[in-house]
Amino acid sequence: MSAVGKLEQAGHRVGETLEDVVDEAHAQAEHAETSTGLDHRKLVMWIFIASETIFFAALMATYLVYRGHTPHEEGLGHLSVPVASFNTFILLASSLTMVLSLQAIEAGKRGRMIVLLILTALFGLAFLGGQAFEYNELLKEGISIDTNLFGATFFTLTGFHGTHVAVGILWITMLIIRALRGGITEHNHLAVELGGLYWHFVDLVWVVLFTIIYLI
Amino acid sequence: MATNVMTLPRTAEPTGLWSWITTVDHKRLGIMYLVTAVAFFVIGGIEALLIRTQLATPNGTVLNPDVYNQIFTMHGTTMVFLAVMPLNSGFGNYIVPLMIGARDMAFPRLNAFGYWLYLVGGLLLYSSFFLGGAPNAGWFGYAPLTERAFNLGHGIDFWVLSLQLLGISSLAGGLNFIVTILNMRAPGLTINRLPLFVWGTLVTSLLIIFAIPSITVALILLLFDRYFGTMFYLPAAQGDPLLWQHLFWFFGHPEVYIMIMPAFGIISEVLATYSRKPIFGYAAMAFAFAGISFVSFTVWAHHMFATGISPVADVVFAGTSFLVAVPTGIKIFNWLGTIWKGSIHITTAFLFAAGFIGQFTIGGLGGVMLATVPVDWQITDTYFVVGHFHYTLFAGAVLGLFAGLYHWFPKMTGRFLNERLGQAHFWLTMVGMTMVFLTMHYVGVLGMPRRIYTYAAGQGWDLWNLLETVGAFTVALGVFIMLINIITALRKPKTAENDPWDGQTLEWATSSPPPAYNFATMIPVNSPRPLWDAKYGAHSENVEQPKKIDLSGGGKAHIHLPNPSIWPLLLSLALAVFAVGVIFGPQTGWIVAPIGVLGIFVTFIGWLAQPASS
Numbered sequence: 003m004s005a006v007g008k009l010e011q012a013g014h015r016v017g018e019t020l021e022d023v024v025d026e027a028h029a030q031a032e033h034a035e036t037s038t039g040l041d042h043r044k045l046v047m048w049i050f051i052a053s054e055t056i057f058f059a060a061l062m063a064t065y066l067v068y069r070g071h072t073p074h075e076e077g078l079g080h081l082s083v084p085v086a087s088f089n090t091f092i093l094l095a096s097s098l099t100m101v102l103s104l105q106a107i108e109a110g111k112r113g114r115m116i117v118l119l120i121l122t123a124l125f126g127l128a129f130l131g132g133q134a135f136e137y138n139e140l141l142k143e144g145i146s147i148d149t150n151l152f153g154a155t156f157f158t159l160t161g162f163h164g165t166h167v168a169v170g171i172l173w174i175t176m177l178i179i180r181a182l183r184g185g186i187t188e189h190n191h192l193a194v195e196l197g198g199l200y201w202h203f204v205d206l207v208w209v210v211l212f213t214i215i216y217l218i
Numbered sequence: 219m220a221t222n223v224m225t226l227p228r229t230a231e232p233t234g235l236w237s238w239i240t241t242v243d244h245k246r247l248g249i250m251y252l253v254t255a256v257a258f259f260v261i262g263g264i265e266a267l268l269i270r271t272q273l274a275t276p277n278g279t280v281l282n283p284d285v286y287n288q289i290f291t292m293h294g295t296t297m298v299f300l301a302v303m304p305l306n307s308g309f310g311n312y313i314v315p316l317m318i319g320a321r322d323m324a325f326p327r328l329n330a331f332g333y334w335l336y337l338v339g340g341l342l343l344y345s346s347f348f349l350g351g352a353p354n355a356g357w358f359g360y361a362p363l364t365e366r367a368f369n370l371g372h373g374i375d376f377w378v379l380s381l382q383l384l385g386i387s388s389l390a391g392g393l394n395f396i397v398t399i400l401n402m403r404a405p406g407l408t409i410n411r412l413p414l415f416v417w418g419t420l421v422t423s424l425l426i427i428f429a430i431p432s433i434t435v436a437l438i439l440l441l442f443d444r445y446f447g448t449m450f451y452l453p454a455a456q457g458d459p460l461l462w463q464h465l466f467w468f469f470g471h472p473e474v475y476i477m478i479m480p481a482f483g484i485i486s487e488v489l490a491t492y493s494r495k496p497i498f499g500y501a502a503m504a505f506a507f508a509g510i511s512f513v514s515f516t517v518w519a520h521h522m523f524a525t526g527i528s529p530v531a532d533v534v535f536a537g538t539s540f541l542v543a544v545p546t547g548i549k550i551f552n553w554l555g556t557i558w559k560g561s562i563h564i565t566t567a568f569l570f571a572a573g574f575i576g577q578f579t580i581g582g583l584g585g586v587m588l589a590t591v592p593v594d595w596q597i598t599d600t601y602f603v604v605g606h607f608h609y610t611l612f613a614g615a616v617l618g619l620f621a622g623l624y625h626w627f628p629k630m631t632g633r634f635l636n637e638r639l640g641q642a643h644f645w646l647t648m649v650g651m652t653m654v655f656l657t658m659h660y661v662g663v664l665g666m667p668r669r670i671y672t673y674a675a676g677q678g679w680d681l682w683n684l685l686e687t688v689g690a691f692t693v694a695l696g697v698f699i700m701l702i703n704i705i706t707a708l709r710k711p712k713t714a715e716n717d718p719w720d721g722q723t724l725e726w727a728t729s730s731p732p733p734a735y736n737f738a739t740m741i742p743v744n745s746p747r748p749l750w751d752a753k754y755g756a757h758s759e760n761v762e763q764p765k766k767i768d769l770s771g772g773g774k775a776h777i778h779l780p781n782p783s784i785w786p787l788l789l790s791l792a793l794a795v796f797a798v799g800v801i802f803g804p805q806t807g808w809i810v811a812p813i814g815v816l817g818i819f820v821t822f823i824g825w826l827a828q829p830a831s832s
């Protein structure tokens with residue numbers, strides 16, 4: 003059996019029940035109109051993201067407050083702007099593929115959507131790889147989370163962002179499994195939209211992090 | 219309506235322990251919240267009595283300093299996170315879907331998850347007593363006192379991890395309430411017709427969404443300081459303890475309103491019902507809710523006047539703090555306007571609401587005094603502050619919750635609480651709380667510092683402290699009578715009708731207690747008090763009286779009720795395993811925490827794979 007076939011079979015097993023959930027939720031959504039016209043899940047996603055902005059705002063504020071406390075050569079001077087720029091490019095590209103995957107399923111092109119979702123997840127992994135490289139370089143140069151305030155704020159802030167990227171990759175992986183099983187269709191693709199909302203938010207956070215850590 | 223009830227499928231409520239463990243019914247979860255929170259309220263109250271016993275006389279020896287610190291920390295943490303917030307969640311869970319004519323919350327399993335995580339978080343916090351000592355740095359946990367170097371043992375770790383779990387629980391509840399209120403309103407129930415308790419719950423949920431992440435970050439940084447050798451709050455390594463205070467109070471001040479705004483809502487419902495009038499100035503009340511919420515995010519540094527932040531900051535934060543008095547004053551006047559010329563029906567619920575207005579106003583006035591910077595410098599860290607915030611949280615939140623208890627008990631149980639016992643509870647509470655908390659203001663002005671475990675005789679504090687202790691036991695006697703009242707009421711037959719108080723809002727339009735599906739038919743909603751309109755005719759200008767709306771799909775179609783689920787409990791337990799794994803990380807070689815993460819992942823997948831309804 004080909005690798006794709008195995009993957010499809012594995013996806014089948016996990017996806018079976020997932021699909022039921024989706025169909026059921028879909029049926030319900032059609033059944034009961036909501037007062038605002040927005041699906042419950044979409045509304046809750048937006049509110050959750052609003053909450054997350056405060057989470058990152060508090061971490062960023064901490065970073066900015068302590069920014070001047072560590073001498074340049076013991077902190078910021080060790081960062082590589084080219085590496086981070088490349089990482090930023092990768093993550094922005096992943097947002098593009100995410101948008102295109104939603105567009106693909108809206109046009110009924112399931113295969114195209116799956117390929118684009120896989121690309122998105124791979125871009126996400128590449129970003130994490132770049133981050134791992136960056137962390138490793140810093141550790142080699144003797145800067146870790148307990149070295150000084152730069153290390154503490156840098157690793158905490160980027161670490162929580164990286165964790166969000168990792169969660170996003172898991173999320174997209176589950177979307178891919180569900181899609182392989184046929185659980186995402188032209189008329190039932192809210193799941194992709196929700197995953198996309200989260201993914202774009204995490205990207206947007208990185209744009210701000212990149213600005214405040216590497217550019218200013 | 220009764221005939222409709224008979225024809226609906228799945229009317230029989232499942233019974234037995236398992237049905238409660240797996241329930242996703244908002245009414246059952248509401249009751250579970252309330253029962254658990256009352257238990258924690260009693261525990262927190264016992265801690266308060268221990269504190270008052272220790273301080274009753276100079277040179278008290280009931281508690282040693284170490285235990286005293288643990289007890290006052292646990293008293294504060296318990297009352298805030300384990301008693302008042304979940305009591306609000308309990309009433310909100312039970313009443314809000316009924317008030318907006320919904321069948322359940324928007325996310326029933328998320329609702330169950332919120333409850334179980336609350337229970338697990340509370341038990342985790344209290345297990346610290348048996349696992350090396352409870353947290354002992356105050357409910358505000360000021361750094362650097364909470365740092366490893368100054369606080370050995372695991373008390374603070376239990377505190378940090380429990381608060382994180384409770385924060386997730388609150389977020390889950392907050393998200394659910396917002397979506398439920400925005401999305402599941404009965405036809406005609408526009409935002410500007412929401413009952414004020416629903417308004418209170420909505421703005422409270424918004425505050426939760428925006429305030430909790432700040433303490434989440436504050437606690438994460440503290441955790442990293444304690445475990446990974448960062449130095450966020452350590453001045454010796456250029457860290458700044460004030461960062462903790464900023465992050466904590468950015469959460470902590472909105473938290474005050476998170477505790478009190480549902481009570482504002484309850485008071486509004488109770489006063490309108492027993493005055494047999496619409497709420498006075500409905501729109502102003504709703505705007506005041508929004509105004510208080512907004513301003514509450516701009517005042518946090520008034521907790522930090524004495525820390526040496528700049529004079530400009532002092533003035534700005536004093537100004538914003540004074541602003542709070544405007545929407546709050548609007549509320550006080552509108553409550554008075556609601557009673558004015560009403561045909562008042564004096565019940566225990568009404569008494570508590572009326573008592574609330576008077577007592578809470580004193581709390582508000584104390585707040586204006588404390589917001590005045592020079593006054594604050596003089597009396598900060600004295601018992602004046604303790605008296606003030608108890609006048610807002612006890613006279614505010616707790617009196618409101620007592621009113622809600624007497625008001626909604628018949629709806630929840632089908633039985634009445636005894637009015638005579640209720641009034642005994644009311645008068646003991648009024649007299650007792652004045653003796654404790656008003657006296658605290660005075661003894662604070664006399665210079666008695668807060669957080670001290672004992673004091674020397676002859677400083678003019680002795681009589682007042684004894685008086686406070688007598689008052690505390692008076693309040694406790696009232697609570698004891700309340701518990702007796704509840705227990706005896708539950709043994710009596712169900713005599714409450716749908717609408718025993720001649721109510722105005724939709725929760726009184728169904729049976730007491732309501733069936734699992736809440737409503738089979740819905741009355742038209744043309745104002746904030748649809749039931750009143752249905753009974754006595756709408757006085758509003760846009761009178762339109764369409765037929766009752768049948769929600770049962772002609773009595774043939776199934777009502778979709780959400781499936782029971784065990785996954786919310788299992789996910790909560792997995793989170794607890796993770797928390798314990800972090801607390802004892804170094805001792806267990808960090809083995810347990812990854813197991814917890816795995817558990818979280820597995821239970822989450824299990825949750826997703828289970829159909830939400832059938």
